[in-house]
Amino acid sequence: MAQDSVGLSSGYQFWMRKLSVWGQASTLETQQDICHHLPQFQEFLRQIYETLKEMDSRTIIERFPTIGQLLAKTCWNPFILAYDESQKILTWCLGCLITKEPQSSGESKLNSWTR
Numbered sequence: 001m002a003q004d005s006v007g008l009s010s011g012y013q014f015w016m017r018k019l020s021v022w023g024q025a026s027t028l029e030t031q032q033d034i035c036h037h038l039p040q041f042q043e044f045l046r047q048i049y050e051t052l053k054e055m056d057s058r059t060i061i062e063r064f065p066t067i068g069q070l071l072a073k074t075c076w077n078p079f080i081l082a083y084d085e086s087q088k089i090l091t092w093c094l095g096c097l098i099t100k101e102p103q104s105s106g107e108s109k110l111n112s113w114t115r
Contacts, residue, residue, distance in 0.1 A: 008051060011044050016070055025079035034079045041080070045089040052096035057107050060097065067097070068113055 018037065025031050034041075052060055052067075060067060071093055080086045094114050102108040 008047055011047070012064070012070070015041060015044055016066065016073075019070065019073035019077070022073075022077055022079075025077055031079055034077070038080065038083065038086070042083075042085055042089060045074070045086070045093060049089055049092045049096065052093060055096070057097060057099040057110060058103070061106050061110065068110060071097075072113075 022030050022034055074080055074090055097110050097114045099107045102111055
């Protein structure tokens with residue numbers, strides 16, 4: 001499990017950098033890079049989902065303080081969202097962030113952003 005956690009953490013940083021570079025996929029080069037990496041990115045999102053679904057929102061915020069940024073960058077990339085599989089996994093991840101009864105302002109903000 002610890003090894004999985006380390007792999008997810010290093011992958012998290014890699015994909016945050018990629019998403020920042022990709023932006024809204026406005027150039028042909030960026031679009032080609034997205035297409036090249038999309039299967040691996042979708043697998044990363046699946047791993048994120050499998051991790052998030054086992055945590056409460058407080059733990060998610062502590063462990064992945066920039067998860068909102070990662071998912072927002074994904075939401076704003078039309079080239080990623082063009083694929084049903086990406087939309088499905090992204091929706092699953094977003095669903096993990098919603099807390100029925102927020103206990104802190106961080107949880108409330110996360111709920112608001114997610115909705």
